Amino acid sequence: MNKFAKHLINWYKHNGRKLPWRETRDPYTIWVSEIILQQTRISQGTAYFHRFIERYPNVSELASADEHDVLKLWQGLGYYSRARNMLAAAKQVMNLFEGQFPRTYKGLLQLRGVGEYTAGAIASIAYNLPHAAVDGNALRVLSRFYAIDTPISSTKGKKLFSQLATEMVPKEAPGMFNQAIMDFGAMQCTPRSPDCPSCSLADMCLAYIKNRVQNYPVKEKKAKVRDRYMHYLFIRYKDDRLWLEKRNGQDIWKNMYQLPLIESYEILLPEQVLRSKEWQTIFYNAQVEVRSVSNEIIHMLSHRKIHAFFYEIQLIKGEVQHPAKPVYLKDIFNFAIPKLIENYLTEKIQITQSV
Known part of the structure; x- marks a missing residue:
């Protein structure tokens, strides 16, 4: 296991967040949590997660649901295409995968609304497969650690960070590593005013060494509203x-x-x-x-x-x-x-x- 991964996992064991979807390796539960938490804060998404799992405890129940009922349960979360995609993906699981979630990264990518990040999260956490799950927190940690000036949302940046993250994932504990880097970015390597002096990675972090932490990650100009x-x-x-x-x-x-x-x-x-x-x-x-x-x-x-x-x-x-x-x-x-x-x-x- 590389030094970077060791430090992150050790930090996670002592500081990681206790979240309900981390108490299982059931791919359906993990999938539900990941879709809900897209564009949603954990503080808001947790209540929706509990309601969703209580109403639709398995993929079969969700696949047979009425779209209006799913949208009603989703009401207030925004980005409603996520809810419609979840219903479509549940039907895919039932019709194309005999009611069982795909057990490979490529198989997961076939599901409606599942991109590289979500597929990587499910594959690594549920099936212990060595795939990266690169969310905004992971991008921030990696861009600062290596002082990468390539914009994270550019085509070149997406390819670069995906490759880098994949190289960093330890085969021994891919799911724990992915959860560790997410929490580390959310709690330690925060967007504003990160507590760098207390960070266990400070002596290796190029952005901190160069006194340029707030310069990363580099972002392209936002689309016009x-x-x-x-x-x-x-x-x-x-x-x-x-x-x-x-x-x-x-x-x-x-x-x-x-x-x-x-x-x-x-x-x-x-x-x-x-x-x-x-x-x-x-x-x-x-x-x-x-x-x-x-x-x-x-x-x-x-x-x-x-x-x-x-x-x-x-x-x-x-x-x-x-x-x-x-x-x-x-x-x-x-x-x-x-x-x-x-x-x-x-x-x-x-x-x-x-x-």
């Missing part, structure tokens, strides 16, 4: 119902439910929305009263900045010309709804019930 302006119509009907529609197409929140939406490419004043072609089409045969318009609500997604406005509308008479359908308020939270809309409706419904 796209602004989207969404005007949601909270249409009340007889005070106990509202209109709800299912999102379709290849866009954010696919197959989830939302309030009827008028989207614009620039910010509009409320009076401009009320005069818009979309508004006139929706309420052409209806008499309505606009009770309130919310302040702007900012909701950040990956490479998207949502500027949301909610229009509380009372339908007085006539019909709404929209594919959305009226749903009872008491049933609204049985639907998988984006967190942005759920937060607004929760507040509005509580205020209504308290009046």
